[in-house]
Amino acid sequence: MTHNRVQAYYREQHADEPLVVRTPEDVDALIDALANGPEFENLAVLHSSERELLPSGFPDHEFMVGADGERQVGVLSFMDEKNFVSLGSSGSGGAEVSYFVVENPTEFPATAEIPLVLVRQAAKEFLSSGGRRPMCVQWQEPEVW
Template structure:
């Protein structure tokens, strides 16, 4: 199945040329790469090509996807006019979890952690919906952002 294209930034080399994600298989490869790659490159920033940019030329949205392969958990955030992070189904011990885009840390509330299978499903929905916030995930407005 082919989806609209999404630009993904998660490695140093993507600052000049992003990775392009177009298919369900590309999503699986992206999540696998985040989950098994370098410790300080386990978070990707995604922008859909289907959404109109702001007058400045910058994207009007940002979808962040983090993956922890050892724990088989991930995190999501979606930003446009409002900011949201994923909401896990179980109670957490509190605190934060940190994911990294090219060694730059981003903290998420621990309650944002969801199973990697749901992360995959959400990214596939983001692609197929033309860059809309996925509905397969419950969302919360983070206090720390």
């Protein structure tokens, strides 16, 4: 069975050489690395090589996957023509939560946090769908982003 290819960035060395994700097992390894790795490297930026590039040479989309292993929750965002973030049932009680790509924070609405099992499922769907927005989770349009 063939799978699409996704490039992931969440550590400093990925700026020059992104992590390549090809299989559901690779997705699990990525989520595990985010959930159990350094506190300030718990968010990855993913791009599918199955989608067209913009005339500028940049991807026409961005899928972000965050994982908090201690609380077993995470966040998702998907950007192409519009911006979306995952929609959880309650949130962490605050107005915003931060996840980090190479120590750079990205703030999400607290309502964006979903169970880690759904984060895994969505990342696998992104991989297998050729880079489309996963439909296994609910989405919200953030007020500020």
